[in-house]
Amino acid sequence: MRKILISILILSTLLMVGCVYVADVQQGNIIENKELDQLKTGMTKKQVKFLLGSPIIRDPFHQNRWDYVYTLREGDNTYIEKRRLTLTFKGNLLEKMSNLGYPNPKK
Numbered sequence: 001m002r003k004i005l006i007s008i009l010i011l012s013t014l015l016m017v018g019c020v021y022v023a024d025v026q027q028g029n030i031i032e033n034k035e036l037d038q039l040k041t042g043m044t045k046k047q048v049k050f051l052l053g054s055p056i057i058r059d060p061f062h063q064n065r066w067d068y069v070y071t072l073r074e075g076d077n078t079y080i081e082k083r084r085l086t087l088t089f090k091g092n093l094l095e096k097m098s099n100l101g102y103p104n105p106k107k
Contacts, residue, residue: 022075028056029068031085036099043094048087055087064089070101 035051045052048066055066068085081103087094 024075024080025073026071027073028070028083029053029085030070031068036085039097041094041097044092045089047095048094052085054092064091 010033031052038051039048052068056069057067059065059067066087066089068087070083071079072081073079081101082099085100086097086098088096090100
């Protein structure tokens with residue numbers, strides 16, 4: 001009888017381990033189409049920050065470069081989406097935009 005109970009306990013524990021739910025993780029800046037359409041070269045840093053929010057990455061060695069990054073990862077640590085918008089400023093004005101995968105991640 002004791003062996004049967006131990007076997008049932010081990011089996012139920014193994015079955016319960018497989019039922020653990022791990023949530024998807026979204027990190028970074030979600031930029032919509034309407035926001036990206038409004039982004040133009042010649043805008044000031046203040047205007048860009050008002051439109052898109054603060055960048056996720058600000059390199060202290062390249063203060064004229066702002067990176068807006070978004071990642072979506074499934075619970076099993078597989079990346080579904082990676083997006084990056086890099087803005088380069090000359091002085092206080094937006095000079096260049098490099099868009100890799102933005103805008104608007106799938107919902």
